Amino acid sequence: xxxxxxxxxxxxxxxxxxxxxxxxxxxxxxxxxxxxxxxxxxxxxxxxxxxxxxxxxxxxxxxxxxxxxxxxxxxxxxxxxxx
Numbered sequence: 001x002x003x004x005x006x007x008x009x010x011x012x013x014x015x016x017x018x019x020x021x022x023x024x025x026x027x028x029x030x031x032x033x034x035x036x037x038x039x040x041x042x043x044x045x046x047x048x049x050x051x052x053x054x055x056x057x058x059x060x061x062x063x064x065x066x067x068x069x070x071x072x073x074x075x076x077x078x079x080x081x082x083x
Contacts, residue, residue, distance in 0.1 A: 004078050008057070008071040011045040017076035018042055026073050036060045037074055 011017050019041045022029050036059055037043075046056040046063060054065040 005075055006078060008043070008045075008066070008074040008076050009055070009068045011043075011076055011078065013045050013048050013055075015078060016042060016044045017078045019074060020077050021075040023073040028070055028073060032070065032074065035064060043076060 005020060006017075008017075008019075019037060019039050021039060022032055022037060041059060044058045046058050048055045053068045055068075055071060056063050056065050057071075
């Protein structure tokens with residue numbers, strides 16, 4: 001069985017996914033929600049820094065950079081055609 005749910009930090013560059021869940025126990029969660037990282041929202045991994053951190057994501061018409069420590073808090077479902 002192919003795993004389609006991953007953390008945002010695992011989303012391959014150029015791939016699109018849909019946000020499924022955010023770790024509500026993290027102090028960073030409210031900031032991410034305020035930035036638009038809410039369940040059901042499409043998101044795309046645009047570019048990773050040369051050492052892999054941070055990553056630029058496109059969400060709700062804007063681009064935002066997240067560190068791995070932030071993007072690991074978000075679970076996403078990869079669209080089947082982007083696997």
